[in-house]
Amino acid sequence: MRIPEDVRKDIPLTQEVIYFDNTATSLTPKPVIEAMDEYYLKYRANVHRGVHRLSQKATHEYEKAREITAKFIGAKFEEIVFTKNTSESLNLAALGLEGIFKKGDKIVTTPYEHHSDLLPWQRLAKKLGLKLEIIEGDNEGNLDLTDAEKKIKGAKLVAIQHVSNALGVIHEVEEIGKMAKDEGAIFVVDAAQSVGHMEVDVNKLHADFLAFSGHKGPMGPTGIGVLYIREEFFDVFEPPLIGGGTIEDVDIYDYKLTNPPERYEAGTPNIGGAIGLAAGIKYIEKIGLDKIEKQEHKLVTRTTEGLTELEVPWYGPRDLKKHAGVVSFNVPPLHPHDVAAVLDEHNIMVRSGHHCALPAMKKLGINGTVRASFHVYNSIEEVETFLGVMEELVRSLK
Numbered sequence: 001m002r003i004p005e006d007v008r009k010d011i012p013l014t015q016e017v018i019y020f021d022n023t024a025t026s027l028t029p030k031p032v033i034e035a036m037d038e039y040y041l042k043y044r045a046n047v048h049r050g051v052h053r054l055s056q057k058a059t060h061e062y063e064k065a066r067e068i069t070a071k072f073i074g075a076k077f078e079e080i081v082f083t084k085n086t087s088e089s090l091n092l093a094a095l096g097l098e099g100i101f102k103k104g105d106k107i108v109t110t111p112y113e114h115h116s117d118l119l120p121w122q123r124l125a126k127k128l129g130l131k132l133e134i135i136e137g138d139n140e141g142n143l144d145l146t147d148a149e150k151k152i153k154g155a156k157l158v159a160i161q162h163v164s165n166a167l168g169v170i171h172e173v174e175e176i177g178k179m180a181k182d183e184g185a186i187f188v189v190d191a192a193q194s195v196g197h198m199e200v201d202v203n204k205l206h207a208d209f210l211a212f213s214g215h216k217g218p219m220g221p222t223g224i225g226v227l228y229i230r231e232e233f234f235d236v237f238e239p240p241l242i243g244g245g246t247i248e249d250v251d252i253y254d255y256k257l258t259n260p261p262e263r264y265e266a267g268t269p270n271i272g273g274a275i276g277l278a279a280g281i282k283y284i285e286k287i288g289l290d291k292i293e294k295q296e297h298k299l300v301t302r303t304t305e306g307l308t309e310l311e312v313p314w315y316g317p318r319d320l321k322k323h324a325g326v327v328s329f330n331v332p333p334l335h336p337h338d339v340a341a342v343l344d345e346h347n348i349m350v351r352s353g354h355h356c357a358l359p360a361m362k363k364l365g366i367n368g369t370v371r372a373s374f375h376v377y378n379s380i381e382e383v384e385t386f387l388g389v390m391e392e393l394v395r396s397l398k
Contacts, residue, residue, distance in 0.1 A: 003291050007377040010283075018348040018382045023165050023193060023326055023355075023373035025215045025222065028280075032220055035279035036272045047271055048245060048262070062271050065278035066261070069226060072281045073191075073210065074201035081227040081264040082274050086192040087116040089211030089227035090159075092264075093188055094120035095240035097157070100186075103129040105156040108185075110135045110143060110171075111363050112164045115356040117190040117211075121159055130156075139364055140317045141169030148176055155185040162200070163193035166357035166369070167316040168300070168326030170194075177206030186233075192216055196284050197325060197375075198293050202228055209233075214273060219375070220280035224273030227264070234260050241266040292376040296325035299374045299383055303327045306387035310394050315369060328355075328369035331393060336368045339393070343370075346389045 001007070008014040010029035019027055039061065045054035047062045063077075070080045083089045107121050111134050125132040133155075136147040141164050152158055158180040162173050173189060180187040189210040194200050196217020202210050210228040214220030229237055239246060239257065243266040248258040257263040284292070300323055307314045307329055314329035331339050336352035343350050351371045354361045361368055372386065 001287055001291075003287065003295050004377045004379050007287065008379075011377055014377055016347070018378075018385060020372040020374065020378065020382075020386065021349045021351050022375040022378075023216070023371060024351050026196075026217065026219045026375050027377065028215075028221065028276075029219055029283055031283055032276050032279040036221060036276040039272050039275050046268055058271055062269070062274050065274040068278040068281050069274075072200075072285070073195065073226075073228060074203050075228050076231060078260045079202075079228055079231055081229060081261045082269050083211075083225040083227050084223055084270070085215075085225040086114075086190060086211045086213045087225075089225050090116050090188070090190060091120045092227055092240050093209045093211065093229075094124050096237040096264075097186065098124060098128070099238055100236055101128050101130060101156060104131065106131040106133060106154055108133050108135060108148075108151050108155045108158045110160055111137060112141050112167060112169070112171075112357065112360045113159070113161055114165050114190060114192065115358070116192075117159055117161055117188075118359065121157075135160075137363075140315070141167035141360070142317055142322070143171055143176075145172060145175060149179050152176070152179045152183055152185060155180070155183055157186040157188065159188040159190070161190040161193070162205075163191075163197070163324045163326070164316075164357070164360070165193050165326065166355040166360045166371070167328055168324045168373075169317045170198075170322045170324050173205050181206045193324065193326070196280070196292075197289075197296060199289055202230070214277035214280060217375075218277060218280040218284055220277040221273050224270050224277045226277075229260070229264070231260075237264075239264050239266070243267055287376055295376050295378075296374050298380065299378055300325055300327055302380060302383050303372060303387070306383070307390070310387070310391055312390060312394060315364065325374035326371060327373070328371045330366065330369055331390075331397070334397070336370045339370045342393055343386070343389060346385075348386055348389060 011027045043057040045058045047059040066080045133151045136144040177187045186208045189207045191212040195212040208230045214224035215222040246263045249256040340352035354368045
């Protein structure tokens with residue numbers, strides 16, 4: 001497969017706009033849509049317990065999607081729980097683990113987290129009287145690993161993002177995961193910005209829980225997410241939601257839960273979404289994660305070079321080996337929304353604001369940024385067009 005030409009052929013919208021908002025959601029290739037259409041048009045039925053052939057087919061494809069997803073991140077079939085998105089996955093992780101904490105236990109995280117990997121732990125800490133400690137880092141988003149080792153000592157749980165959605169920094173998750181394991185702490189990884197963009201293996205990362213969304217890196221549909229739960233936590237992780245599909249037996253006063261993963265998926269799931277996610281993963285695998293990483297690195301390199309030449313301040317690690325396909329910047333004195341509006345007039349789609357990472361923005365002393373984020377279908381030609389518009393904008397301010 002030629003990169004990015006062949007991928008662009010599968011995504012008609014790439015012919016109409018320059019789409020640099022992949023951190024928020026990626027575009028969806030035709031094979032993903034076709035896989036979902038096949039479900040809705042040819043074997044639309046609910047999963048599990050149905051005897052008729054449509055239900056049997058839907059169940060087979062739904063569980064096949066779980067198998068594909070599990071293999072993609074190095075997990076076991078029963079360790080994959082389908083959710084709505086990363087935010088729901090991380091909230092479920094916090095709620096399901098509530099029973100293992102006692103007053104005074106310590107949770108460790110970072111100042112760069114997306115709100116979805118910060119607020120659930122803040123709420124849990126307030127509710128149960130836990131300590132919340134923050135690993136120090138610099139204004140490029142780099143974590144202080146010495147401070148990390150110090151803070152993680154005696155921790156009950158460590159929660160960290162793999163890649164910053166605001167600054168693009170790739171954190172040393174494998175090293176921090178090992179620190180957590182050495183302390184006997186539970187390790188939770190927000191992989192929303194890494195799955196589908198680079199290799200993610202739950203075992204290499206030492207992850208006990210890991211969350212991601214289908215509509216970002218995997219180029220799947222919205223409304224489908226994943227919570228990976230390491231098998232050894234099945235007996236202590238309490239399902240936050242129970243009801244249809246989660247039980248083995250019920251009488252009028254009591255119930256017995258069924259085995260994972262079904263015990264964690266109450267009610268009718270997003271069947272079409274899971275099938276779409278699996279199709280997205282297969283599409284990603286067909287391209288190759290190495291090619292995706294290489295293309296995004298090329299785009300980041302040219303973007304940061306171009307912004308530097310224009311004297312436009314950009315954020316994130318200067319070591320581009322640690323910089324994923326996300327480039328945040330500002331054009332003083334303009335507000336980020338004004339810059340995004342100008343780019344929109346030139347058919348360039350970017351995100352602007354605090355990116356659900358207000359602590360990171362406050363650490364940098366800014367209200368927000370303009371964020372250009374890439375996927376494999378973005379091209380160098382698009383980056384050059386973007387830089388040309390930026391040059392005009394900068395020139396107009398002088």
